[in-house]
Amino acid sequence: MTLPQGRDFRPHWPLTSGHIQTMLSSSGVRRKLLPRRAYKVLEGAETVMVDGGEGIRLTGAYTAQTSLPAARGLAVLFHGWEGSVDSTYVLQTGSRLLEDGWNIFRLNFRDHGESHALNEALFHSCRIDEVVHALGDIAHRWPAPAMALAGFSLGGNFALRAALQAPQQGIPLAYTLAVCPIIDPGEGLFSLEESAPWFYQAYFMNKWRHSLRAKQAAFPQREYFELQELKQNLRGLTEALVLRHTDFGSLQAYLDGYSVAGHALAAMQIPATILTARDDPVIPVDAFEKLQLPRNIELDIATYGGHCGFIRGWDMTSFCDDYIAARFNAIASGAA
Template identity: 30%
Template sequence: MIPGRHAAAFRPPSGLANRHVQTLLPRLLPGPSLSLSREELPLPDGDVVELAWVEPAPADPAAPLFVLFHGLEGSVDSPYARHLLAAARERGYRALLMHFRGCGRRPNRRPRAYHSGDTADAHWLLTRLARRYPRAPRVACGVSLGANMLLKLIAEDADDALSLVGAIAIAPPVDLAACADTLTHGVARLYQRHLLGALKAKVAPRLAAGELPLALTPSRLARLSTLRDYDDAVTAPLHGFRDAADYYRRASAGPRLAEITTPTLVLHADDDPFMPPGLFDDLELGVGIRLETARHGGHVGFVERRDGRFASWLARRVAAQLDGWRTTLVPDPRRVSPSGD
């Protein structure tokens, strides 16, 4: 096995290895019960992001922090979010999720949204948390879009200003152009239709109200049929990119993986229907990265059978990583790499 690249320990239940079954199964799992408190974090440009904190929080202000970044049009109610936040809470972490702009309970204020390479808000949050909890080690975790964003963020953090103990990236679409094209073929088009519908439903009322500086009519918005079309017409012009191709090139984390020295666990399934085969084959990995690839798992699926019931292997693997990092927080957690479960 090539250094940095490992076979994941995930094994799907008999008869449930299909990529689409694995992708959809998490929606059928009973979610952990979580008590949440909400906070609006002001951003430097006058906008806000909504934080969801798991309660009760640890009493110790030095308890480690687990910060979760969701996927495209996700939220704290996404199935994976509940499982991952619960796993962190059970291991003594102060756990929270940052909603990207407009993904909380209310629309965001500024004439913009969020995208796969938008690292500024996450950077702002992590620096604010460092000031609020100066003695608390911090771990960040991203899922899908949030995973690509997180990998790009820590690659940009060359001087280690964020001082993260570690990072976890789950199903990161590190080649955004290739992933967008993958979603235009076969059954994957159903996922694209679902995501595109959610994006349009959020943008349509703001566009009709004249809140967005876009040369786009509501009727043309309705006719957009692919995510690439949407990124050409909405994402790119809203966020300073020339077009979708320019956005995909500048926002993809893949070309920057070689720069990552922060201990980072990347979890990927070879059969992820959102991504092309061999997504990581030609990418150079930084010394901090441990890439674990499973033959099966779908997109953010990884559902196993445990004690006679379906359960999230993903949450179990993340929990094992959090346990490992927590036992090494003193005296020098930065020297510890991700390890297998």
């Protein structure tokens, strides 16, 4: 079987612009232009609560396939920072895999997808243990011939770290795929502040502040932040919350806590793919080129695609859907 490669993605102008790809990826315009089949995963979806361990509860959505007599497997999808199970890219990928006969589980991280009232402590990117525990709960409750995981941006970072832990935790994860994952958080933070256009930081900060206000409203007895802190930039607010709500002691220690840079993925036991784009304006490509990866991890750097875009044309469908589906189906065939 010949699998699609990043070099196969060759969009026409102006979709050769990484900025246009990135801006369209999560835009309302895209949601309106996508064909109805991109939302198929919403039909019959069951909203569920999963166990994150130690009393932690995470929300998600499960959709059973009806295309085949028996499912190929279970596909678990992780959204990006301040995204949710209903983010456009999650719905589109889930719908594509559903057509191919996969059962779909879309997981919300803590404080995402309007789940702020479920757990009192704030979300942060080093909360990998609860995500791994939830992944184990999902595998137990919805067993399947094969289990595959895909994540986007920060969700891609979580997917890689979860895959590192899965074998030791007895989770039958067969494969993981990360699209434009955060590799070196420190470098990514610098990039958003110093080299990316101002509107990227403004977009993320607006969504983050809205989320923090929702958290404060859910637990009015707690003081999660001071108003002055909320007015700071990305670096300043991140540092204030790290020092206030974690035991890391410094911003750099926190950023190092969820880095997968250098040889951090050397112990990966299952097959994995990292797909990114050289023109991604959010995650610098240098971080990917410096990775020291074992042979079972495929690194695929496309020329175009922006940050989690890979939009093929004005129907707003994504090259990622076929890319992920082809690899998931190959894993399912191997498991069978």
